[in-house]
Amino acid sequence: MMEPQRAPEWRIERWFNTEKPLALAALRGRVVLAVAFQMLCPGCVSHGLPQAIRARQVFPECDLAVVGLHTVFEHHEAQGTPAALVAFLHEYRIPFPVGLDMPDPERGLPQTMRAYGMQGTPTTLLIDRDGRFRLHKFGHLDDMHLGAVIATLVAETARAPDFSDPAAQTRCDSDGCRIETGAIPRG
Amino acid sequence: MMEPQRAPEWRIERWFNTEKPLALAALRGRVVLAVAFQMLCPGCVSHGLPQAIRARQVFPECDLAVVGLHTVFEHHEAQGTPAALVAFLHEYRIPFPVGLDMPDPERGLPQTMRAYGMQGTPTTLLIDRDGRFRLHKFGHLDDMHLGAVIATLVAETARAPDFSDPAAQTRCDSDGCRIETGAIPRG
Amino acid sequence: MMEPQRAPEWRIERWFNTEKPLALAALRGRVVLAVAFQMLCPGCVSHGLPQAIRARQVFPECDLAVVGLHTVFEHHEAQGTPAALVAFLHEYRIPFPVGLDMPDPERGLPQTMRAYGMQGTPTTLLIDRDGRFRLHKFGHLDDMHLGAVIATLVAETARAPDFSDPAAQTRCDSDGCRIETGAIPRG
Amino acid sequence: MMEPQRAPEWRIERWFNTEKPLALAALRGRVVLAVAFQMLCPGCVSHGLPQAIRARQVFPECDLAVVGLHTVFEHHEAQGTPAALVAFLHEYRIPFPVGLDMPDPERGLPQTMRAYGMQGTPTTLLIDRDGRFRLHKFGHLDDMHLGAVIATLVAETARAPDFSDPAAQTRCDSDGCRIETGAIPRG
Numbered sequence: 001m002m003e004p005q006r007a008p009e010w011r012i013e014r015w016f017n018t019e020k021p022l023a024l025a026a027l028r029g030r031v032v033l034a035v036a037f038q039m040l041c042p043g044c045v046s047h048g049l050p051q052a053i054r055a056r057q058v059f060p061e062c063d064l065a066v067v068g069l070h071t072v073f074e075h076h077e078a079q080g081t082p083a084a085l086v087a088f089l090h091e092y093r094i095p096f097p098v099g100l101d102m103p104d105p106e107r108g109l110p111q112t113m114r115a116y117g118m119q120g121t122p123t124t125l126l127i128d129r130d131g132r133f134r135l136h137k138f139g140h141l142d143d144m145h146l147g148a149v150i151a152t153l154v155a156e157t158a159r160a161p162d163f164s165d166p167a168a169q170t171r172c173d174s175d176g177c178r179i180e181t182g183a184i185p186r187g
Numbered sequence: 188m189m190e191p192q193r194a195p196e197w198r199i200e201r202w203f204n205t206e207k208p209l210a211l212a213a214l215r216g217r218v219v220l221a222v223a224f225q226m227l228c229p230g231c232v233s234h235g236l237p238q239a240i241r242a243r244q245v246f247p248e249c250d251l252a253v254v255g256l257h258t259v260f261e262h263h264e265a266q267g268t269p270a271a272l273v274a275f276l277h278e279y280r281i282p283f284p285v286g287l288d289m290p291d292p293e294r295g296l297p298q299t300m301r302a303y304g305m306q307g308t309p310t311t312l313l314i315d316r317d318g319r320f321r322l323h324k325f326g327h328l329d330d331m332h333l334g335a336v337i338a339t340l341v342a343e344t345a346r347a348p349d350f351s352d353p354a355a356q357t358r359c360d361s362d363g364c365r366i367e368t369g370a371i372p373r374g
Numbered sequence: 375m376m377e378p379q380r381a382p383e384w385r386i387e388r389w390f391n392t393e394k395p396l397a398l399a400a401l402r403g404r405v406v407l408a409v410a411f412q413m414l415c416p417g418c419v420s421h422g423l424p425q426a427i428r429a430r431q432v433f434p435e436c437d438l439a440v441v442g443l444h445t446v447f448e449h450h451e452a453q454g455t456p457a458a459l460v461a462f463l464h465e466y467r468i469p470f471p472v473g474l475d476m477p478d479p480e481r482g483l484p485q486t487m488r489a490y491g492m493q494g495t496p497t498t499l500l501i502d503r504d505g506r507f508r509l510h511k512f513g514h515l516d517d518m519h520l521g522a523v524i525a526t527l528v529a530e531t532a533r534a535p536d537f538s539d540p541a542a543q544t545r546c547d548s549d550g551c552r553i554e555t556g557a558i559p560r561g
Numbered sequence: 562m563m564e565p566q567r568a569p570e571w572r573i574e575r576w577f578n579t580e581k582p583l584a585l586a587a588l589r590g591r592v593v594l595a596v597a598f599q600m601l602c603p604g605c606v607s608h609g610l611p612q613a614i615r616a617r618q619v620f621p622e623c624d625l626a627v628v629g630l631h632t633v634f635e636h637h638e639a640q641g642t643p644a645a646l647v648a649f650l651h652e653y654r655i656p657f658p659v660g661l662d663m664p665d666p667e668r669g670l671p672q673t674m675r676a677y678g679m680q681g682t683p684t685t686l687l688i689d690r691d692g693r694f695r696l697h698k699f700g701h702l703d704d705m706h707l708g709a710v711i712a713t714l715v716a717e718t719a720r721a722p723d724f725s726d727p728a729a730q731t732r733c734d735s736d737g738c739r740i741e742t743g744a745i746p747r748g
Contacts, residue, residue, distance in 0.1 A: 238518075241516070241518050242518060245516075245518050245519050245522055246522065329428070329432075329517070330516070330517035330518040330521065331425075331428050331429060331432050331517040331518065331520060331521035332432050332521065333518060333521070334517065334518035334519065334520070334521030334522040334525070335432055335433065335521040335522065335524060335525035335528075336525070337522060337525075338521070338522035338523070338524075338525035338526045338529070339525045339528070339529055341522075341526070342525070342526055342529035342530075343529075
């Protein structure tokens with residue numbers, strides 16, 4: 001099996017349901033479930049988002065971060081505005097932070113969607129405690145399977161930090177954010 | 188039991204999924220199922236609209252007209268525009284005509300919603316072959332019950348016109364609008 | 375369209391959930407919904423019987439009789455005994471009368487099942503107020519469709535008795551059973 | 562938190578869907594999901610058993626054993642015979658081994674049901690790789706939660722054998738049964 005890839009940082013125009021922006025790097029140490037959706041996508045409304053809400057209820061915050069990504073790639077006028085998303089999040093009582101994926105007017109797909117190579121919505125992503133990309137599923141995923149995969153990742157101990165990775169220099173985990181190590185000689 | 192009331196004409200800003208405006212009066216002779224909804228109302232999306240689609244499939248067009256009424260009373264910026272509604276109707280594959288209820292900026296509720304005394308969305312309305320208001324239900328209605336009520340109204344023969352009723356003089360049915368009352372001076 | 379056939383009388387070994395045997399002829403004047411099932415048939419347990427219970431809730435007794443027919447054609451040892459059926463009806467809280475279809479050891483299928491030409495279970499039957507066979511469906515039937523068909527039959531007025539039909543001589547309707555007319559000269 | 566108890570061995574009158582009896586001790590090394598059911602229990606048929614089938618599909622055999630326990634405590638005549646259970650397992654396409662819990666005529670409850678202190682059916686039990694009792698739930702359990710708990714137990718490494726426990730001396734795992742303790746004098 002190939003070594004899992006590091007999940008690329010997401011690019012977000014604006015965050016909702018959170019007081020401050022939520023960098024993927026800042027979630028290091030926890031498993032991350034990210035659900036890419038569009039508010040006018042029937043499969044997202046009937047399946048993807050309710051499933052993410054159930055995951056939020058089953059797993060504790062300290063083990064699992066749940067994040068929505070509003071990846072608008074069609075009907076921009078109808079669903080691309082912050083006002084539309086705010087109304088949607090309110091009516092559907094979405095309890096977790098949601099980021100509006102950064103539009104890329106020239107290329108059609110918003111930037112995070114493109115960086116992750118998503119095929120559509122809903123797409124379910126799982127990122128492990130070390131920031132590595134572990135599951136990428138377009139479409140339906142059954143609850144027992146998703147619960148099992150999340151729990152398996154939760155049960156993994158975070159690996160020792162790898163300082164050869166520049167991202168590690170702003171590394172944060174569930175204990176807090178570490179002092180950047182660029183200036184600190186090791187070994 | 189009180190005599191059923193004549194259903195008030197609806198007031199529509201713009202129609203979708205139909206080539207021409209759809210006056211309630213023009214549906215006389217058929218039973219009319221009207222579902223008032225908002226595109227960001229979860230109960231409408233998960234229950235009211237799918238049920239109306241099932242009714243469209245079960246009953247023939249000549250017996251039952253199915254109409255959606257987009258009665259926006261909140262989140263006007265997000266769901267009140269024609270562009271938003273067009274995108275929604277496309278994504279949810281709504282197969283029947285939908286009217287955007289005429290806004291009434293001063294009073295909040297759109298005009299048809301107010302004229303019918305609706306309490307919220309979804310609201311299911313049934314109007315008989317004679318244009319009389321026979322069922323008004325806010326919220327959930329089970330499929331077997333709704334199927335039974337529609338079929339009961341379908342089985343009723345349209346009544347003979349009642350010329351004491353001024354509305355009868357402009358009576359319309361599925362064949363078109365008739366000039367009724369040559370012998371009765373009007374105006 | 376062919377004239378509907380008269381529904382054959384059912385042949386029942388024993389009745390449950392009713393104080394006295396329930397001849398089909400004695401239900402004349404009401405619409406009859408009969409659901410043929412087997413207690414170990416998954417589609418009957420998950421769909422056919424719950425749907426019949428919903429029909430019992432939606433339509434009044436005076437318009438619709440709901441009857442179960444336990445048509446055991448396999449696993450006779452497990453589900454063919456009265457004790458097994460009693461336990462099943464209790465656990466599943468079946469609220470309507472159920473007849474145990476008369477076994478026919480020589481031919482395999484129980485007698486009512488064979489007389490009606492049923493293909494399996496669940497089978498839904500509808501018989502009109504005049505005792506004529508109007509719907510015969512093996513397998514799934516959606517609630518709105520079934521509700522509509524029942525209501526259509528309920529809305530039909532019972533026809534005037536046809537004394538050329540010998541069955542009419544023991545005719546019963548919701549007002550009671552009529553005096554046999556064999557001795558009454560006509561015309 | 563209290564130390565988990567060792568799960569008592571089950572007492573089975575007869576096994577189905579397996580070529581040989583299935584001692585709990587022989588499953589040591591794998592997580593065990595056991596679902597206690599009765600074939601005429603609606604909640605077992607609609608929820609408990611389908612969920613166990615889904616668990617069988619999600620987890621590999623080498624990590625999770627799924628076992629049904631037919632714990633008949635009522636309607637013995639209808640559901641207590643092997644013939645009834647065989648017919649049920651066939652019609653409901655139950656793919657995993659099922660044991661008929663040993664009846665205890667004097668005390669009402671069958672013996673495994675009593676030994677585990679079960680309150681009714683369905684009851685879901687989880688036993689870890691070391692044979693310890695980790696979850697006991699009467700009634701409904703949602704899929705994501707159950708998937709997560711199973712995966713958490715699967716992720717645990719079997720503990721080192723505890724030779725103070727006599728049961729450990731006949732310890733078995735998925736590789737077979739080991740003779741453990743030749744060097745350790747006992748008694």
